Amino acid sequence: MPRSPARQRATGRVTLADVALAAGVSPITVSRALRGERAVDPVLVERVQAAAQKLGYVPDPAARALASKRSTHVAVLIPMLSNELFVSLLEAAQARLRAAGYQTLIGITHYDPSEEEQLLREQLMHRPAGLLVTGFDRTEATRRLITQSGVPVVHMMENSRVEGIHSVGFSQTEAAITMTRHLLERGYRRIAFAAAQLDPRTLQRQQGWRQALEAAGLYDPALEWMNPAPSSMALGGRLFQQIMGQSPAVDAVFFCNDDLAQGALLAANRLQLPVPARVAIAGFNDLTGSDLMLPTLSTVHTPLATIGDEAAGMLLKLMRGEPVEQPCVVLDYRLVVRMST
Structure with missing residues (x-):
């Protein structure tokens, strides 16, 4: 009995070529069908999707980014996840990015600029399409990494009106x-x-x-x-x-x-x-x-969820090469008077 294409590879990983062989189409057709391109015949799309599901095919984002020279990852650096403050911000940013086809690489800095520097070095190895970072407190080495990477970046929680800096926050x-x-x-x-x-x-x-x-x-x-x-x-x-x-x-x-x-x-x-x-x-x-x-x-x-959503939206424009009319977005906060004062 002939083995399935998925089992013929030494690594055991199902590839685009495996799906193409199972569906009886070319690898480029598989790629276009899974990306949802309208030019592909719907019958072929259905056949490719069925083969991919049967084989358990998962696209390799690194390979896709290398082939297309376009990453679908966004690196997000926040101080903590144990604090509800940053959970709300992160959820809003991730929802906005996922809706646009991007995945988030989350790094927790623990309010430590040196840890942030190491995390950024690691994340830049994945060639992210963009960066969301918290505030402006970082090492000079981290600033150089961001500048030299050429990756679009938006700063969250704080504001800066320095030319070339993009930020979303409040005072x-x-x-x-x-x-x-x-x-x-x-x-x-x-x-x-x-x-x-x-x-x-x-x-x-x-x-x-x-x-x-x-x-x-x-x-x-x-x-x-x-x-x-x-x-x-x-x-x-x-x-x-x-x-x-x-x-x-x-x-x-x-x-x-x-x-x-x-x-x-x-x-x-x-x-x-x-x-x-x-x-x-x-x-x-x-x-x-x-x-x-x-x-x-x-x-x-404080407008935590709005900061995450607005920062992600600004970053999407930068990654697409679109103009950002307002690079420094200052949001409103609200005094909430209750019984303790």
Whole structure:
């Protein structure tokens, strides 16, 4: 009994030629049929698809990119996947790219510029069609890699108006100013700022908080609580307990993100400290669960999914060689006032 074409290869991998032999057509016809080109006879398309399904054929994207000199991969570098913030952004970007026929190569940098550099070197070996990167904090070597690769790149979460730079984000500093002014308008005067991770965007929020307090003549360095540890609800609870032991007492705490703020609210309940009667608590990013806390958490709603979608759309234009009318897209944030302030 003759062996099937799929089993005649030493590697065991089903190839385009195997499908062509099984369908009784040329390899180029198989390629065109599987790409959905209209010029191929529908009868042949059906025959090719049946053969491919029977043999379990999976196209080799690397070989296709080499043959066509066009990759279908986009490299995406984000700091974390354990944080809902970047999950929302990534899902939106991936949905936009997949709809256009692109796959994502995801790299997690853990807020480490040297790790980002290594990930980028590895991903460039796959000849991606484009890059989505988070922010602007990276090594000089990484910047050179991006420039010398010639691969289109869009920066997410932060903005730059430097010519030749494409970015989609919002003003972290202005958003923090807005929240701090809200607390000031509510009558709070000893407003602490508590932060973890201390990545560039967190520091921009710190800057906004400081600017607002300086303008009100209320800035005090003793109100800054900066912890480089990874952000978590548990850390938020510990920071809150430490802050509440401070003298003179604080009457509000602005946390750099909702993870910390949610942990602080839980700690306040354990310590039987009424919020906001004794101390107001505010967060940032409006993550899942903030509207379910007791009391509900005041925060800043940030356009995470929109950033992912808009950045992917901008990158698609760059990869297609289309003009980008607005290379710096500054999105709106929204103050969400709930019961905690």
